[in-house]
Amino acid sequence: MISGQSEKRKLITLLGPPNSGKTTLFNLLTGKKYKTVNYPGATTEYSISKFTDDHGISCDLMDSPGIISLIPSSPDEKITIDNLYEHPEYGKPDVVIVTIDASQFSRHFLLAKQLLESGFKIIIAITMNDILAEKGFYIEIAELKRILNTSVLKVDPRKKDDIGILLKNINEYLDADFEHTYKHVNYDEKKLLETFEEIGRIEKSVINFKIDKANKHLEELNTSVSGYLPDKMTIRIDKIMLHKIWGLFIFLIAMGGVFSAIFWLAAPLMEGVDHIFSHISDFVTSNLAPGWISDLLSNGIIGGLGAVMVFLPQIIILFVILGLLEDTGYLARGAMLIDLPLSKIGLNGRSFVPMLSGFACAIPAVLAARTIQNKRERYLTIFIIPLMSCSARLPVYGLLLAFLLPGQFILSGFVLSLIYLFGVITSLTVAGILNKYKSSIIKIEDNSSFIMELPVYRIPRFSNIFKHTYENSWEYVKKAGPIIILFSILLWFLTYFPEPDKYGYTNAGKTDNSVLKSKVTGFDENSENQQNSDYERISNSYAARIGKFIEPIMLPLGLDWRVGVSLITTFAAREVFVSSLALIFKISDSEDENIRESLLNSMKDARISSTGEKIFTTSTVIGLIFFFALAMQCISTLAITKKETGGWKLPLLQVIVYTGSAYLVMFLIVNALRFIGVN
Amino acid sequence: MTIADLETGDKAIIIKVNLNHPSSYRILEYGFTPGQNIEIVNKSIFNDPIAVSLRGTLIAIRKNDAKCIEVEKN
Numbered sequence: 185m186i187s188g189q190s191e192k193r194k195l196i197t198l199l200g201p202p203n204s205g206k207t208t209l210f211n212l213l214t215g216k217k218y219k220t221v222n223y224p225g226a227t228t229e230y231s232i233s234k235f236t237d238d239h240g241i242s243c244d245l246m247d248s249p250g251i252i253s254l255i256p257s258s259p260d261e262k263i264t265i266d267n268l269y270e271h272p273e274y275g276k277p278d279v280v281i282v283t284i285d286a287s288q289f290s291r292h293f294l295l296a297k298q299l300l301e302s303g304f305k306i307i308i309a310i311t312m313n314d315i316l317a318e319k320g321f322y323i324e325i326a327e328l329k330r331i332l333n334t335s336v337l338k339v340d341p342r343k344k345d346d347i348g349i350l351l352k353n354i355n356e357y358l359d360a361d362f363e364h365t366y367k368h369v370n371y372d373e374k375k376l377l378e379t380f381e382e383i384g385r386i387e388k389s390v391i392n393f394k395i396d397k398a399n400k401h402l403e404e405l406n407t408s409v410s411g412y413l414p415d416k417m418t419i420r421i422d423k424i425m426l427h428k429i430w431g432l433f434i435f436l437i438a439m440g441g442v443f444s445a446i447f448w449l450a451a452p453l454m455e456g457v458d459h460i461f462s463h464i465s466d467f468v469t470s471n472l473a474p475g476w477i478s479d480l481l482s483n484g485i486i487g488g489l490g491a492v493m494v495f496l497p498q499i500i501i502l503f504v505i506l507g508l509l510e511d512t513g514y515l516a517r518g519a520m521l522i523d524l525p526l527s528k529i530g531l532n533g534r535s536f537v538p539m540l541s542g543f544a545c546a547i548p549a550v551l552a553a554r555t556i557q558n559k560r561e562r563y564l565t566i567f568i569i570p571l572m573s574c575s576a577r578l579p580v581y582g583l584l585l586a587f588l589l590p591g592q593f594i595l596s597g598f599v600l601s602l603i604y605l606f607g608v609i610t611s612l613t614v615a616g617i618l619n620k621y622k623s624s625i626i627k628i629e630d631n632s633s634f635i636m637e638l639p640v641y642r643i644p645r646f647s648n649i650f651k652h653t654y655e656n657s658w659e660y661v662k663k664a665g666p667i668i669i670l671f672s673i674l675l676w677f678l679t680y681f682p683e684p685d686k687y688g689y690t691n692a693g694k695t696d697n698s699v700l701k702s703k704v705t706g707f708d709e710n711s712e713n714q715q716n717s718d719y720e721r722i723s724n725s726y727a728a729r730i731g732k733f734i735e736p737i738m739l740p741l742g743l744d745w746r747v748g749v750s751l752i753t754t755f756a757a758r759e760v761f762v763s764s765l766a767l768i769f770k771i772s773d774s775e776d777e778n779i780r781e782s783l784l785n786s787m788k789d790a791r792i793s794s795t796g797e798k799i800f801t802t803s804t805v806i807g808l809i810f811f812f813a814l815a816m817q818c819i820s821t822l823a824i825t826k827k828e829t830g831g832w833k834l835p836l837l838q839v840i841v842y843t844g845s846a847y848l849v850m851f852l853i854v855n856a857l858r859f860i861g862v863n
Numbered sequence: 864m865t866i867a868d869l870e871t872g873d874k875a876i877i878i879k880v881n882l883n884h885p886s887s888y889r890i891l892e893y894g895f896t897p898g899q900n901i902e903i904v905n906k907s908i909f910n911d912p913i914a915v916s917l918r919g920t921l922i923a924i925r926k927n928d929a930k931c932i933e934v935e936k937n
Contacts, residue, residue: 253892255888256901257892290918291919294892295871376888376898380891380896414921419916424906428908431907440890519923520907520912523912525909526911556902632927633885633886634912635890635924635925636922636924638914638921836924
């Protein structure tokens with residue numbers, strides 16, 4: 185066993201119950217250099233890193249999500265535990281460091297006990313000794329070490345000596361030869377009860393009270409050594425946070441705050457990003473000779489890149505807010521507050537976090553649903569997540585609202601929150617309907633339960649929040665970026681080629697003089713003629729041929745082939761819609777406008793060539809908003825849903841139900857609005 | 864009587880956990896074991912789930928799950 189491992193770099197895994205100071209210790213040991221392994225689901229991400237140089241240890245340190253026991257009860261925990269026993273890439277751990285909150289000793293010790301029984305070589309790091317000291321107690325480390333016959337030490341991240349001793353222990357353990365055979369522990373209820381009794385005995389023999397405070401705490405000592413009452417400040421705050429009226433009020437304010445922040449805070453930043461990219465694009469076109477290279481660079485690549493970056497501010501803001509809610513301890517309260525209403529429609533309080541993450545991106549949200557133990561509730565949560573208005577829809581809504589309500593920022597913000605609300609209401613309705621017919625759609629019966637630790641309220645640790653925000657946002661750029669740029673280039677190719685024949689065929693529907701003139705003269709400095717030649721180019725392009733094929737299903741919606749092609753591209757990612765429209769309506773950069781303004785201007789003039797009808801009118805734009813609110817248009821989400829539910833049934837149902845109803849609803853809205861005279 | 868029957872502010876001691884309940888295993892893992900002192904600290908807006916203090920921490924638990932924890936009121 186040992187020889188087989190000798191080539192492998194040594195691995196230390198850091199494990200611990202939630203809120204046991206695990207992440208703080210990880211950051212301390214590894215510094216700023218780390219990388220995230222696995223997909224960054226809100227709960228399944230974990231970091232792996234080397235020790236910082238000054239620690240003189242050459243091995244990998246793996247962080248892992250908090251768990252309370254080695255017996256998994258949700259898919260989320262199963263992944264963590266499977267990776268602990270044997271990580272597919274990094275193998276078996278040589279040493280496991282398990283963190284235990286001293287003031288939570290009797291609960292947190294269960295995990296350490298199970299690890300010892302499984303045969304892991306463990307170092308027990310006791311954290312938060314100061315909190316225990318405030319209660320008037322301390323842990324006799326030497327005695328605990330003697331009982332367990334394993335390494336036990338106090339770790340206060342602020343004390344250099346503590347870390348030094350920890351490192352010394354790690355080194356000693358790494359040097360020793362060791363069998364990497366770990367057995368899975370099997371605890372039945374009886375064993376669990378016995379273990380807790382044993383832990384109780386250990387607790388009594390290692391936790392002592394400090395003489396000076398002895399009298400005050402004798403009463404608590406008699407019941408459980410470390411007392412049963414949690415942090416008094418937390419209980420006081422909860423009196424308000426979980427209050428029947430104030431609690432609900434604060435919950436609604438918090439949720440409202442999240443969505444307005446996404447819009448209000450991000451708007452100026454997005455404007456800035458847009459400006460930067462239009463300037464780069466301008467720079468390219470004015471410095472390169474006109475032709476396909478300049479066009480590919482400015483419209484295909486830079487335009488596509490701009491489409492990715494423009495809503496990065498929103499994603500960052502959303503992750504910061506989610507991080508704040510989680511780190512202060514409020515997220516668990518939110519889940520608790522809405523558990524009962526959600527349970528009525530077949531969901532769970534634990535659906536709260538995945539649904540909230542769905543406003544950023546459906547992919548981490550679907551992964552976050554792994555924390556839901558009940559399979560049916562988990563599948564139902566995954567099913568409705570795409571209806572949460574994800575950040576990819578924001579640029580689309582931003583464009584459509586700017587068209588509908590030009591210059592009216594306050595009203596736009598209000599309408600945007602209504603769109604969000606529409607998404608929430610639809611998702612809850614869908615969940616309710618599916619729950620009613622649950623036996624025919626999601627055929628799983630499982631025990632529905634809600635048990636969740638409510639962490640102590642604390643001041644958020646901004647360094648952790650920023651770290652997570654950075655990881656998630658960067659992951660987004662890495663994942664969405666290449667797809668968007670690829671589609672941008674592909675679409676550019678399809679709209680730019682074939683090279684128009686200067687004296688050749690007439691193009692569909694457009695035969696006025698200016699077009700003929702531009703055909704004859706080819707490239708023209710005159711911008712009007714340039715636009716016309718652009719129009720001619722695009723209406724003979726490959727994209728047009730595809731678009732015209734699907735035009736019959738677009739016309740009932742009041743849209744033409746160009747919007748149809750743009751809608752097809754949204755299956756790569758919804759946000760591509762904006763850059764597709766820009767490409768397909770050939771927004772050539774004018775000097776004093778940014779990309780968005782010139783796109784809005786050409787949208788105003790766009791007409792369906794066969795009928796001469798305007799494409800973007802009040803009715804079609806409102807219809808498009810509803811279309812985007814409902815349609816299932818994201819291949820990545822479908823793929824992750826398939827993976828998480830183990831089949832195509834749910835994702836296919838999503839496409840049929842959501843995209844089908846999106847088409848139907850848009851058709852009804854456009855025609856109803858036109859019927860009552862709103863064009 | 865079970866935890867689900869208690870009112871906010873009530874203190875009690877756990878007598879036993881009904882092992883026939885499907886959530887009993889998880890409940891034990893969270894540390895709801897016989898002999899432990901608990902207190903109902905809060906209830907959610909709709910009176911369910913409830914917040915129970917146990918072993919120095921707060922646990923939110925649905926009444927349907929809590930009803931398998933038998934207690935004696937102090």
